[in-house]
Amino acid sequence: MMGDVGLKYGPVIFEGVSPNAAFMTRVKRFILTARTKYQEVQILELYEYGRALVLDGYIQSTENDEFIYHESLVHPITVTHPHPKKALIIGGGEGATLREILKHSSIDEAVMVDIDGELIEFAKKYLDFMHQGSFNDPRSKLLIEDGYKYVKDIAPRKYFDVVVLDLTDPYGPEISRKLYSKEFYAMVKSVMKDDGIMVTQAGNSFFYPRTYARVLENIKANFSIVREYWVWIPSFGYACNFIAASDTLDPALMSEDEVNSRLKSRNVETKFYDGALHVSFFKGKVLLGKVPEE
Ligand code: SAM
Numbered sequence: 001m002m003g004d005v006g007l008k009y010g011p012v013i014f015e016g017v018s019p020n021a022a023f024m025t026r027v028k029r030f031i032l033t034a035r036t037k038y039q040e041v042q043i044l045e046l047y048e049y050g051r052a053l054v055l056d057g058y059i060q061s062t063e064n065d066e067f068i069y070h071e072s073l074v075h076p077i078t079v080t081h082p083h084p085k086k087a088l089i090i091g092g093g094e095g096a097t098l099r100e101i102l103k104h105s106s107i108d109e110a111v112m113v114d115i116d117g118e119l120i121e122f123a124k125k126y127l128d129f130m131h132q133g134s135f136n137d138p139r140s141k142l143l144i145e146d147g148y149k150y151v152k153d154i155a156p157r158k159y160f161d162v163v164v165l166d167l168t169d170p171y172g173p174e175i176s177r178k179l180y181s182k183e184f185y186a187m188v189k190s191v192m193k194d195d196g197i198m199v200t201q202a203g204n205s206f207f208y209p210r211t212y213a214r215v216l217e218n219i220k221a222n223f224s225i226v227r228e229y230w231v232w233i234p235s236f237g238y239a240c241n242f243i244a245a246s247d248t249l250d251p252a253l254m255s256e257d258e259v260n261s262r263l264k265s266r267n268v269e270t271k272f273y274d275g276a277l278h279v280s281f282f283k284g285k286v287l288l289g290k291v292p293e294e
Contacts, residue, residue: 013044015058015237018207018289023059023237025049032126036118038175039168043126049235053094053127055119056173061094062235063129069201069240071273072231074100076281077162077197077244079262080251084161085109088191090147090179092166093119095131101164102137103268110140111160115175117144148178156190163188165200171211172203182218185245189222197246198223204238205230206289212241213288219243225250229281241286252282 011027029045042054050063061069074097078084087101089112101110114120120142123131135142143150147167165188167176178184180200188198200219205212220226223245230239244251256275263270 013046013054013057013059017204017237021207025235032122034118034122036116038116039119039173041119041122043122046235051127051129052235053123053130055168058169058172059235060168061096061130065234066094066096066130067271068231069233069236070096070100071270072229072240072277072281073097073166073199073201073242074164075263075268075270075273076229076242076251076278077164077199077246077249078104079259079268079278080244080246080249080254081161081195081197086160086162086193087111088160088163089113090151090163090165090167091176092164094123094127095120095134097164097166098137098140099130099132099134101162102134102139103270104266105268106266108139110137111143112140113143113145113147113150115144115146120144146175148184151184151187151191154191155187158191158193158196160192161196163192163196163198165198167201169201169203169208170215171208180215180218182221185219185222189247195246195248197244197249197251199242199244202241202243204236205241206287207238209288209290216243219245223247227252227282228286229284230286231281239287251278254278 012024014024017023026047028047032043034041039055044052046052052062053060085108087110093114098112170180202215225246227244230241232239256279259275259278
C-alpha cells in the first residue's frame with residue numbers, strides 16, 4: 001500500500017508482512033506506476049534500499065539486497081546438480097534469477113516463463129542492474145505465458161535438470177497461487193529429468209505458518225528428498241523461506257568444499273552465497289510462527 005504517512009517521513013511504502021504486522025520504508029522517488037493486465041507495477045527509489053520493484057504493493061526485489069534473495073534461491077540446487085545443462089525458471093520477472101542461473105558455465109539452455117510481458121519490458125528499461133543483459137544471452141529463451149499452462153502443455157517431458165519457481169508469494173496475488181499446488185508440483189516433476197532438482201520461494205513460514213505448511217506438504221507429496229532453508233531479506237522485513245526438492249539429489253549432503261569447488265569449476269562469481277553459507281542453510285531449523293493467519 002502506498003501512502004504519505006504525513007509525518008516527517010514523507011511518502012512511504014507501508015507493506016503488510018502479515019495480517020497484523022507491517023513493514024514501512026521511505027520513498028525517495030516514484031519512477032514508474034503502471035497497471036499491467038496482471039498486476040500493479042511500481043518502480044521506486046527507496047532511501048534505504050535503492051531502486052525497487054513493487055508488485056501489487058509488495059516489494060519483490062531491491063538494488064541493495066536482491067543478490068541475497070537471488071543467490072540463495074538459485075545456487076543451492078544448481079550447485080547440488082553435478083552437471084546442470086537445462087534450466088527452467090517460472091516467474092522471475094526482473095531477470096535476476098535468469099542472471100544467476102546463467103552464471104553456471106554448464107548451462108546451455110535457460111527457459112524463463114513469466115506471465116507478464118509488460119512487466120518484463122519495464123524490467124528491461126528500468127532494472128538493468130537486475131537482469132544485467134541476461135535476457136539477451138544466447139542461452140536464454142524468454143516465454144510470456146502462464147507458467148502453469150506452459151508446464152501442463154509440455155508435460156510429460158523429462159527435459160530439465162533444474163527448475164526454479166520464482167513467483168509472487170503463495171498468499172499473494174491470485175495469479176501465482178495455483179503454482180504452489182500438489183498438481184503443479186507433480187507436473188513440474190514430469191518435466192524434470194529423473195536426477196533433476198527444483199526449488200521454490202515459499203514466502204514466510206513465521207507470519208504465514210499454515211500457508212507455508214500447505215506448500216511444504218504439496219511438495220512432499222511429490223518428491224522423496226525435500227529440504228527447507230531460509231534467509232533474512234532486509235527489504236522484505238522478514239526471512240524468505242525456500243523449499244528444494246528432488247528424488248535423487250540432496251543439497252544437505254553437499255560439503256563446504258564441494259560447493260566451493262563446483263562454483264569455481266563453473267566460474268560462478270557470487271556476492272553472498274558460498275560453501276559455508278550453503279552448509280549453514282541446511283543445518284538451520286525452520287521457524288513456524290503462531291500468528292493467526294488470514
Ligand atoms: N522475488 C519475488 C519474491 O520473492 O516475492 C518474486 C519474483 S518475481 C517479481 C515474481 C514473478 O512471478 C513476477 O514477474 C510475476 O509476473 C510472475 N508470475 C506470477 N504468477 C505467474 C504465473 N502464473 N506464471 C508465470 N509467472 C507468474
